[in-house]
Amino acid sequence: MKISKLLLTFLVVIFPFSCGKTILPSDDEHRKETEKHSPTQSPNDHSQIYTVEEFINGNFGNNEVWVHGYIVGACKRSIKQAEWEPPFTYDAAILLADSPEETDPENVISIQMVNKQMKEEIALGNNPQNYGKHIAFFGLKQKYLGIPGMKKHVQASDWLEE
Numbered sequence: 001m002k003i004s005k006l007l008l009t010f011l012v013v014i015f016p017f018s019c020g021k022t023i024l025p026s027d028d029e030h031r032k033e034t035e036k037h038s039p040t041q042s043p044n045d046h047s048q049i050y051t052v053e054e055f056i057n058g059n060f061g062n063n064e065v066w067v068h069g070y071i072v073g074a075c076k077r078s079i080k081q082a083e084w085e086p087p088f089t090y091d092a093a094i095l096l097a098d099s100p101e102e103t104d105p106e107n108v109i110s111i112q113m114v115n116k117q118m119k120e121e122i123a124l125g126n127n128p129q130n131y132g133k134h135i136a137f138f139g140l141k142q143k144y145l146g147i148p149g150m151k152k153h154v155q156a157s158d159w160l161e162e
Contacts, residue, residue, distance in 0.1 A: 047066060048065070048066065049066040049067070049068050049136060050065055050066065050067045050068070051067070051068065051069070051098050052067065052068075052069040052096055052097055052098045052107070052108065052109050053098055053107070054067075055067040055109055055141065055148065056107075056109060056148050058141070060140075060141050062140065063140075064138055064139055064140050064153065064155060065138070065139075065141065066136050066137070066138050067096070067109065067136065067137055067150075068096075068134065068135065068136035068137075068160055069096030069097050069098055069109070069134070069135070070096065070097055070098070070099065070100040070102070070132055070133065070134055070135075071094050071095070071096060071122075071124065071130050071131055071132065071133050071135060072084065072095050072096065072097045072099075072100060072101075072102050072103065072108060072131075072132070073085075073088075073094070073095035073103070073108070073124070074088040074089070074090040074091070074092075074093065074094055074095065074123065074124040074125060075090055075092065075093045075094070075095055075110060075145050076090045076092040076093060076145075077092075077145065078145055078146050079105045079108075079110070079145045079146045079147050080146075082095060082105065083124070084103045086124075086128050086131060087128065088124035088125050088128055088131070089125055090123075090124070090125050091113060091119045091123035091124070091125035091126055092112065092113060092123075093110045093111060093112050093113060093123075093144065093145060093149075094110075094111050094113065094122060094123060094124060094130075095108040095109070095110055095111075096108060096109050096110075096111060096135070096137075097109075100132040105147060108147065109147060109148050109149045109150075110144045110145040110147055110148075110149030110150075110151075111137050111139075111144075111149055111150050111154060112144055112149070112150060112151045112152065112154060114152060114154045118154070118157070122135070122157065133159065134159070134160040134161075135157060135158070135159050135160060136157065136158045136160055137150055137154055137156070137157050138154070138155045138156040138157070138158075139153045139154040139155050139156075140153035
């Protein structure tokens with residue numbers, strides 16, 4: 001009888017602690033991936049905005065940043081499949097550079113077109129007139145298409161005046 005009372009007491013004490021969810025680092029990362037953050041300001045509001053070269057060489061950790069450049073190409077799957085001049089057929093990603101004439105993969109970054117709106121309004125496959133236009137993106141630096149860029153975590157974009 002003493003053993004069953006002891007076991008029952010043990011279960012009563014342990015049970016409340018076993019019902020909580022343990023948050024593993026992978027769960028926390030997934031939560032961050034699915035949350036949508038809006039930048040507090042646009043790149044025109046005097047916030048730090050990086051050039052493509054600064055973005056390529058920068059270490060921003062898990063901080064989202066603004067980067068600006070000229071749309072110089074379209075791409076999908078790998079930088080080796082980049083389209084540098086019209087006609088453009090890809091709408092998965094665009095390539096940004098500090099110069100509108102840039103075609104060296106070492107000097108460009110890739111920006112994933114993360115939703116239908118971006119594909120319809122920015123991607124060169126649907127908007128060849130955007131070739132050479134100046135634009136800024138807000139997001140998390142990641143490797144994409146084999147080069148530095150923004151993938152999945154592109155939170156905002158803004159066309160810039162010349």
